[in-house]
Amino acid sequence: xxxxxxxxxxxxxxxxxxxxxxxxxxxxxxxxxxxxxxxxxxxxxxxxxxxxxxxxxxxxxxxxxxxxxxxxxxxxxxxxxxxxxxxxxxxxxxxxxxxxxxxxxxxxxxxxxxxxxxxxxxxxxxxxxxxxxxxxxxxxxxxxxxxxxxxxxxxxxxxxxxxxxxxxxxxxxxxxxxxxxxxxxxxxxxxxxxxxxxxxxxxxxxxxxxxxxxxxxxxxxxxxxxxxxxxxxxxxxxxxxxxxxxxxxxxxxxxxxxxxxxxxxxxxxxxxxxxxxxxxxxxxxxxxxxxxxxxxxxxxxxxxxxxxxxxxxxxxxxxxxxxxxxxxxxxxxxxxxxxxxxxxxxxxxxxxxxxxxxxxxxxxxxxxxxxxxxxxxxxxxxxxxxxxxxxxxxxxxxxxxxxxxxxxxxxxxxxxxxxxxxxxxxxxxxxxxxxxxxxxxxxxxxxxxxxxxxxxxx
Amino acid sequence: xxxxxxxxxxxxxxxxxxxxxxxxxxxxxxxxxxxxxxxxxxxxxxxxxxxxxxxxxxxxxxxxxxxxxxxxxxxxxxxxxxxxxxxxxxxxxxxxxxxxxxxxxxxxxxxxxxxxxxxxxxxxxxxxxxxxxxxxxxxxxxxxxxxxxxxxxxxxxxxxxxxxxxxxxxxxxxxxxxxxxxxxxxxxxxxxxxxxxxxxxxxxxxxxxxxxxxxxxxxxxxxxxxxxxxxxxxxxxxxxxxxxxxxxxxxxxxxxxxxxxxxxxxxxxxxxxxxxxxxxxxxxxxxxxxxxxxxxxxxxxxxxxxxxxxxxxxxxxxxxxxxxxxxxxxxxxxxxxxxxxxxxxxxxxxxxxxxxxxxxxxxxxxxxxxxxxxxxxxxxxxxxxxxxxxxxxxxxxxxxxxxxxxxxxxxxxxxxxxxxxxxxxxxxxxxxxxxxxxxxxxxxxxxxxxxxxxxxxxxxxxxxxxxxxxxxxxxxx
Numbered sequence: 001x002x003x004x005x006x007x008x009x010x011x012x013x014x015x016x017x018x019x020x021x022x023x024x025x026x027x028x029x030x031x032x033x034x035x036x037x038x039x040x041x042x043x044x045x046x047x048x049x050x051x052x053x054x055x056x057x058x059x060x061x062x063x064x065x066x067x068x069x070x071x072x073x074x075x076x077x078x079x080x081x082x083x084x085x086x087x088x089x090x091x092x093x094x095x096x097x098x099x100x101x102x103x104x105x106x107x108x109x110x111x112x113x114x115x116x117x118x119x120x121x122x123x124x125x126x127x128x129x130x131x132x133x134x135x136x137x138x139x140x141x142x143x144x145x146x147x148x149x150x151x152x153x154x155x156x157x158x159x160x161x162x163x164x165x166x167x168x169x170x171x172x173x174x175x176x177x178x179x180x181x182x183x184x185x186x187x188x189x190x191x192x193x194x195x196x197x198x199x200x201x202x203x204x205x206x207x208x209x210x211x212x213x214x215x216x217x218x219x220x221x222x223x224x225x226x227x228x229x230x231x232x233x234x235x236x237x238x239x240x241x242x243x244x245x246x247x248x249x250x251x252x253x254x255x256x257x258x259x260x261x262x263x264x265x266x267x268x269x270x271x272x273x274x275x276x277x278x279x280x281x282x283x284x285x286x287x288x289x290x291x292x293x294x295x296x297x298x299x300x301x302x303x304x305x306x307x308x309x310x311x312x313x314x315x316x317x318x319x320x321x322x323x324x325x326x327x328x329x330x331x332x333x334x335x336x337x338x339x340x341x342x343x344x345x346x347x348x349x350x351x352x353x354x355x356x357x358x359x360x361x362x363x364x365x366x367x368x369x370x371x372x373x374x375x376x377x378x379x380x381x382x383x384x385x386x387x388x389x390x391x392x393x394x395x396x397x398x399x400x401x402x403x404x405x406x407x408x409x410x411x412x413x414x415x416x417x418x419x420x421x422x423x424x425x426x427x428x429x430x431x432x433x434x435x436x437x438x439x440x441x442x443x444x445x446x447x448x449x450x451x452x453x454x455x456x457x458x
Numbered sequence: 459x460x461x462x463x464x465x466x467x468x469x470x471x472x473x474x475x476x477x478x479x480x481x482x483x484x485x486x487x488x489x490x491x492x493x494x495x496x497x498x499x500x501x502x503x504x505x506x507x508x509x510x511x512x513x514x515x516x517x518x519x520x521x522x523x524x525x526x527x528x529x530x531x532x533x534x535x536x537x538x539x540x541x542x543x544x545x546x547x548x549x550x551x552x553x554x555x556x557x558x559x560x561x562x563x564x565x566x567x568x569x570x571x572x573x574x575x576x577x578x579x580x581x582x583x584x585x586x587x588x589x590x591x592x593x594x595x596x597x598x599x600x601x602x603x604x605x606x607x608x609x610x611x612x613x614x615x616x617x618x619x620x621x622x623x624x625x626x627x628x629x630x631x632x633x634x635x636x637x638x639x640x641x642x643x644x645x646x647x648x649x650x651x652x653x654x655x656x657x658x659x660x661x662x663x664x665x666x667x668x669x670x671x672x673x674x675x676x677x678x679x680x681x682x683x684x685x686x687x688x689x690x691x692x693x694x695x696x697x698x699x700x701x702x703x704x705x706x707x708x709x710x711x712x713x714x715x716x717x718x719x720x721x722x723x724x725x726x727x728x729x730x731x732x733x734x735x736x737x738x739x740x741x742x743x744x745x746x747x748x749x750x751x752x753x754x755x756x757x758x759x760x761x762x763x764x765x766x767x768x769x770x771x772x773x774x775x776x777x778x779x780x781x782x783x784x785x786x787x788x789x790x791x792x793x794x795x796x797x798x799x800x801x802x803x804x805x806x807x808x809x810x811x812x813x814x815x816x817x818x819x820x821x822x823x824x825x826x827x828x829x830x831x832x833x834x835x836x837x838x839x840x841x842x843x844x845x846x847x848x849x850x851x852x853x854x855x856x857x858x859x860x861x862x863x864x865x866x867x868x869x870x871x872x873x874x875x876x877x878x879x880x881x882x883x884x885x886x887x888x889x890x891x892x893x894x895x896x897x898x899x900x901x902x903x904x905x906x907x908x909x910x911x912x913x914x915x916x917x918x919x920x921x922x923x924x925x926x927x928x929x930x931x932x933x934x935x
């Protein structure tokens with residue numbers, strides 16, 4: 001009976017996520033949509049997310065029932081859902097005007113992440129939800145701070161300073177157990193400070209690019225990014241370098257409106273890739289196994305091959321939650337989590353997850369279009385670029401469309417600092433939505449007042 | 459009085475600028491294209507790559523599927539088990555004798571165990587199908603019925619003794635394989651215990667000589683030279699030739715076997731006594747193109763349709779072949795190489811009066827309760843020669859077994875039609891061949907092809923063929 005439930009569930013999961021998607025895209029893409037229709041679409045999305053969570057939790061509970069992890073499960077999911085409800089509450093009550101569809105996308109992706117993470121590694125899930133709760137709280141504080149106009153007046157070098165402090169932190173508080181050079185260990189709390197640089201960097205570039213047509217802004221930004229890259233190169237965090245450079249490149253293109261920057265940038269990335277291929281051993285392995293993973297399947301190609309096996313094993317409808325064998329994929333709970341999702345929830349579900357990220361990118365882009373305040377517009381642009389680049393890099397990596405880069409999948413992968421920084425970035429975006437809708441309201445009020453005045457006169 | 463001043467620019471709240479930036483459209487397009495590319499790529503993996511991935515030997519999920527099934531049995535035509543699952547152990551009662559058919563199953567697979575894997579691990583009834591999806595019960599897979607006769611195969615394997623080689627026995631008109639034996643061959647029961655030594659063995663026990671081996675056909679090829687002659691424009695039924703035991707072609711001396719001198723010969727006598735000079739002369743007379751044409755028609759250079767992997771037989775003749783090579787090819791020497799399977803197929807065509815069917819090894823796939831799940835059809839009748847040619851060859855092959863090189867067949871209770879062969883090769887000792895057919899009493903003609911590598915004297919293959927024919931006449935199949 002339990003097995004039957006799991007088997008039926010996998011089709012329902014796909015149904016929920018498709019309903020979610022259809023509602024989201026309808027709400028965003030329809031030219032004319034009334035407030036009531038928009039709210040209905042958003043509510044249906046929330047309902048689908050709720051059903052997804054209930055059902056997934058039921059299956060998890062069936063697996064853990066009677067085992068020693070039941071209490072841990074209840075505690076973990078208690079914290080997770082408390083954090084998600086706080087998130088939902090703060091978005092709809094404290095920050096009225098924030099994008100509901102974006103909120104829903106975050107809820108759905110985080111739900112998928114938590115559920116999958118528990119299935120793959122409960123201990124990581126337990127830590128993840130704590131970071132998530134912290135992320136929601138920090139995000140709220142941040143959004144209130146960001147309401148102050150003075151934030152726009154902070155000079156760029158403050159952000160640059162913060163970035164450099166963060167990037168050298170691992171040298172001051174090294175974390176020996178993680179083995180990599182980009183982790184910090186302060187009194188037992190380990191985190192990856194380079195993740196936190198992401199929002200800071202967006203702020204810095206947006207600040208620099210407020211004034212139009214200044215070559216010095218580009219050079220300053222480029223110097224900071226180059227400096228950070230050098231330190232990250234020492235720490236062997238090539239994925240982060242790629243993200244930072246792409247972010248800077250695309251924002252500079254947006255600043256200058258010159259296509260040749262885009263082309264030159266892509267050429268530079270490819271050139272740097274060639275250089276890295278020849279001088280950095282593990283880049284060579286990554287590229288070789290990307291071109292042909294089967295040649296060296298027992299060593300370098302193992303991870304990508306296992307990822308492809310997992311995706312293939314799931315076919316369109318998945319093996320069913322808890323029915324697959326994702327453990328064979330190395331680092332399945334962080335970088336490779338998308339393969340596990342494809343295996344157990346099915347290729348259609350994986351397809352839909354990609355589409356949710358696309359939905360998010362489009363939603364954020366509605367902010368960018370014709371936003372009056374240059375600083376805030378650039379922030380939105382930066383956030384959109386960052387999330388998209390990161391998502392495309394890692395999903396493209398696990399499906400062998402691109403060489404594998406070790407970056408996390410936003411909202412889903414395990415990684416405390418990554419969750420925190422992603423929530424902060426989403427906080428920026430939601431605050432932009434809120435402030436814009438507030439201004440829109442002011443415009444409407446102003447127009448109404450003007451009209452009333454005119455009517456009073458005649 | 460009301461002050462009627464115009465509002466200053468800064469008083470009016472603004473949300474939008476009127477400027478569209480091109481970069482916004484470009485970046486948005488880049489993102490949409492990237493995401494759509496990701497999504498399409500996922501579908502591409504699922505549609506185009508996933509089957510290949512699922513059966514990849516490195517895919518750990520294979521063993522998970524295996525763990526859910528009692529692997530189905532492989533049975534012979536009388537229902538004897540060739541491969542059977544006993545708890546966790548796969549047993550092969552006939553060992554190496556049926557190895558070329560069953561193959562082995564484990565971390566890697568071979569033979570039918572490999573080719574029919576998806577059936578052996580497939581729920582064997584509708585009820586099981588439901589259980590497979592709904593429960594985690596261990597289920598029985600489907601059984602595979604083969605056309606081989608295990609006892610006959612075993613007799614053939616024993617009969618080969620220490621000689622390397624292959625035996626193929628086929629029911630000619632249906633194409634059902636009765637025996638497919640290759641010696642030496644690994645014992646599937648212990649293949650993983652002796653993996654390294656088997657892999658390094660110079661006699662190549664993983665190599666299925668019957669289907670994958672290519673050998674010079676020697677005198678058995680004279681059947682095709684005869685057929686080419688029969689078809690050629692210069693064919694003369696009264697043609698005779700006087701064998702002096704030696705003939706020279708462009709400085710290449712050709713001798714008859716054992717230095718015999720056959721004297722004046724018709725083509726029937728020449729085939730019966732396997733006269734080398736006769737057929738070399740014939741080949742040179744007809745020319746290269748006739749031989750190439752006949753080899754084309756008989757299936758050289760093409761893959762024989764078969765459930766197991768097969769090698770392609772090679773012409774050995776080309777544009778630049780000289781007279782010497784042509785003369786050698788006429789008697790199945792030179793560069794020509796063919797698989798025992800192709801020789802057997804040609805023999806079947808002669809036995810059937812000119813047509814063949816594709817080989818059948820798997821007869822049907824049965825559910826655990828014995829009901830047929832999938833019945834394999836016999837192959838199409840495919841014409842290879844006309845019936846007049848076939849009966850002409852049959853008549854000559856009768857002569858071979860009555861008074862020619864295989865005259866020991868004349869003491870049998872049934873008429874045998876055959877051709878012997880001795881093939882020079884890279885080693886010191888010749889390979890010996892026999893291919894032929896006979897009325898098996900079941901209303902069918904049965905084709906027997908025997909190859910014994912490096913067995914020297916002319917008769918070893920013939921003796922084994924005779925024993926096997928006798929076996930079939932005694933025990934049936």
